Amino acid sequence: MITHEIIKRPLITEKxxxxxxxxxxxxxxxxRRANRIEIKKAIxxxxxxxxxxxxxxxxxxxxxxxxxxxxxxxxxxxxIVTLMPGERIDFFEGV
Numbered sequence: 597m598i599t600h601e602i603i604k605r606p607l608i609t610e611k612x613x614x615x616x617x618x619x620x621x622x623x624x625x626x627x628r629r630a631n632r633i634e635i636k637k638a639i640x641x642x643x644x645x646x647x648x649x650x651x652x653x654x655x656x657x658x659x660x661x662x663x664x665x666x667x668x669x670x671x672x673x674x675x676i677v678t679l680m681p682g683e684r685i686d687f688f689e690g691v
Contacts (some may be wrong), residue, residue: 599638602630606687607674620679626652628673635675646680 609622615621626635630667639647653676657669662665 597627597634599641599690602627602634602638608687610679620681622679622685624676624677626673626675627666628654628671630673631675635677636652639677643685645683645685647675648678648680650678651676 604627607625612621612623613619615623616634617655621625630638633653635652636647636650639645639650653674655672655674657671659666659668
């Protein structure tokens with residue numbers, strides 16, 4: 597897999613912002629077929645940082661109902677990347 601195909605997007609929420617500030621952890625949505633080693637290599641090459649550990653989890657999509665019609669959101673994979681001390685990833689540098 598190509599490194600830019602593995603990392604889909606960063607997850608920016610209140611919880612991930614707190615994790616980033618306190619524990620130097622950054623969360624990403626990643627390809628469901630990617631393993632921890634591939635995710636680690638992709639983060640290190642794209643952002644030019646050193647990664648301490650990668651934890652992954654499979655998120656199942658919620659079922660939603662609108663009237664009589666029911667549907668399901670897609671399943672996806674989440675990776676929480678712990679960076680080495682002194683390393684940073686800034687998504688909004690100029691803001």
